[in-house]
Amino acid sequence: MRPGADVVVVGGGPAGAMAAMTLAARGVSTLLVDKKRFPRDKPCGGGIRYGVYRRFPELVDYLRTTVTIHEIRKVRMEGPSGASVLAESDEPFYLTLRRTEFDAALLARARAVGARVLEAVRVTELRFARDGVAVRAVDGRVFAARIVIGADGVNGVVARQAGLGDGFSLGALAIDTMEETDLAELAPADPDTIYVAYGYKGYPGYGYVFPKRHHVDAGVGFLLSFFKERLDGAPYVHHARFLADARARGVVTGDSNPKNFKAYRLPLGGPLARTYADRVLVCGDAAGFVNGYTGEGIYHAMVTGRLAAETAAEALARGACGAAALASYEARWRREIGRELADSLRIQRRLFARPALVDTVIRAAAADRRLCRLLARVALGEEDLRARKLELALRFLFARFRRAPSAARPC
Numbered sequence: 001m002r003p004g005a006d007v008v009v010v011g012g013g014p015a016g017a018m019a020a021m022t023l024a025a026r027g028v029s030t031l032l033v034d035k036k037r038f039p040r041d042k043p044c045g046g047g048i049r050y051g052v053y054r055r056f057p058e059l060v061d062y063l064r065t066t067v068t069i070h071e072i073r074k075v076r077m078e079g080p081s082g083a084s085v086l087a088e089s090d091e092p093f094y095l096t097l098r099r100t101e102f103d104a105a106l107l108a109r110a111r112a113v114g115a116r117v118l119e120a121v122r123v124t125e126l127r128f129a130r131d132g133v134a135v136r137a138v139d140g141r142v143f144a145a146r147i148v149i150g151a152d153g154v155n156g157v158v159a160r161q162a163g164l165g166d167g168f169s170l171g172a173l174a175i176d177t178m179e180e181t182d183l184a185e186l187a188p189a190d191p192d193t194i195y196v197a198y199g200y201k202g203y204p205g206y207g208y209v210f211p212k213r214h215h216v217d218a219g220v221g222f223l224l225s226f227f228k229e230r231l232d233g234a235p236y237v238h239h240a241r242f243l244a245d246a247r248a249r250g251v252v253t254g255d256s257n258p259k260n261f262k263a264y265r266l267p268l269g270g271p272l273a274r275t276y277a278d279r280v281l282v283c284g285d286a287a288g289f290v291n292g293y294t295g296e297g298i299y300h301a302m303v304t305g306r307l308a309a310e311t312a313a314e315a316l317a318r319g320a321c322g323a324a325a326l327a328s329y330e331a332r333w334r335r336e337i338g339r340e341l342a343d344s345l346r347i348q349r350r351l352f353a354r355p356a357l358v359d360t361v362i363r364a365a366a367a368d369r370r371l372c373r374l375l376a377r378v379a380l381g382e383e384d385l386r387a388r389k390l391e392l393a394l395r396f397l398f399a400r401f402r403r404a405p406s407a408a409r410p411c
């Protein structure tokens with residue numbers, strides 16, 4: 001048994017780095033292990049809500065100086081018929097960045113505040129004893145912990161080892177594609193506008209083009225069950241078709257570069273039924289904390305990493321690490337993001353069942369500037385849907401009785 005720590009965090013993505021950073025800043029002895037060496041890439045669009053700055057103000061200066069961040073003030077939303085609207089805002093809606101840089105910066109920050117980080121350690125097993133947990137790696141190393149935080153992503157082992165499920169079912173997963181390509185090869189028509197095609201081709205999913213400072217990131221996402229049952233061809237076929245369509249529509253110029261292409265799974269069916277167990281908390285993708293219709297998960301990973309760490313630190317201070325002592329984690333994340341996640345699943349089910357509904361919404365948005373901006377702000381996490389529900393419903397009804405001036409007019 002190697003010397004471990006009071007808390008061993010498995011996974012060094014945004015969830016794990018945030019957890020380790022929070023624990024170490026509170027003086028809790030923390031070891032983070034990741035199977036990869038950093039900087040490592042994570043297949044991702046690299047878009048994150050602007051609200052991340054409000055939620056983690058202590059990171060704003062650090063991130064602005066260590067990561068190349070592009071601020072987005074315009075979003076074009078398109079429906080399956082091709083109807084689209086452009087929402088604009090004075091304050092940024094969204095930030096785009098490269099995950100290689102962002103994840104490495106968060107992990108470096110966790111190290112700097114005192115977390116011990118070991119790379120190239122793939123965890124395969126947890127063994128529970130009365131006084132702690134043994135975290136076993138594939139190379140035979142074993143690390144002792146009083147609490148384990150599972151931040152090991154969509155294919156994680158910690159939740160399974162803790163009896164929190166057998167992994168995400170087919171119906172709870174999406175397949176998302178991405179390529180991050182240099183602007184010299186593939187460029188958005190407007191470097192300040194993100195483009196989102198909901199219900200692309202009438203499929204249950206979306207396509208996106210996210211401009212970054214020196215790159216563009218683009219891809220498609222579909223429910224995995226739909227992809228397996230209804231679509232022919234490898235993921236790149238659909239990815240390349242989306243980019244060819246986007247080029248034909250003037251959204252991008254240049255060519256897709258298959259060398260930069262990746263496809264990866266994304267949990268899109270909502271959080272696990274339980275996200276804590278004896279001596280274990282799970283956060284980020286490992287626990288299914290992803291917005292059900294936008295596929296946004298970085299922010300939720302950071303929030304749940306922080307909340308898991310706060311719960312663990314308090315439990316350690318009380319000297320109680322069992323499930324009962326960790327149960328407050330669920331109340332914390334439900335209070336902060338539970339409503340958004342539940343609403344996002346409802347929206348996902350409606351939009352994915354009837355993609356044409358997206359066209360109806362977009363046409364209404366084209367007729368009402370405020371509705372358009374509100375929809376964009378809700379989709380990008382800047383507004384709470386329930387707080388705006390009445391206004392959205394009234395504006396939607398009103399807009400449907402007015403003629404849209406032009407489906408593509410900015411709002």
Ligand SMILES: Cc1cc2nc3c(=O)[nH]c(=O)nc-3n(C[C@H](O)[C@H](O)[C@H](O)COP(=O)(O)OP(=O)(O)OC[C@H]3O[C@@H](n4cnc5c(N)ncnc54)[C@H](O)[C@@H]3O)c2cc1C
Nearest residue numbers: 011013014015035044045046047123153176284285297298
């Ligand atoms: C194509 C695509 C596009 C996306 N676009 C966006 C987007 O634009 N915006 C957004 O917010 N979200 C997006 N997401 C979702 C987002 O990428 C995830 O929600 C986010 O990365 C979750 O962070 P995490 O820390 O929970 O997990 P991850 O970032 O997956 O990190 C998990 C870490 O655990 C490590 N690990 C895994 N297993 C083990 C093990 N056994 N032992 C040790 N270490 C292990 C991995 O190496 C990894 O470093 C996208 C996802 C995909 C697939």
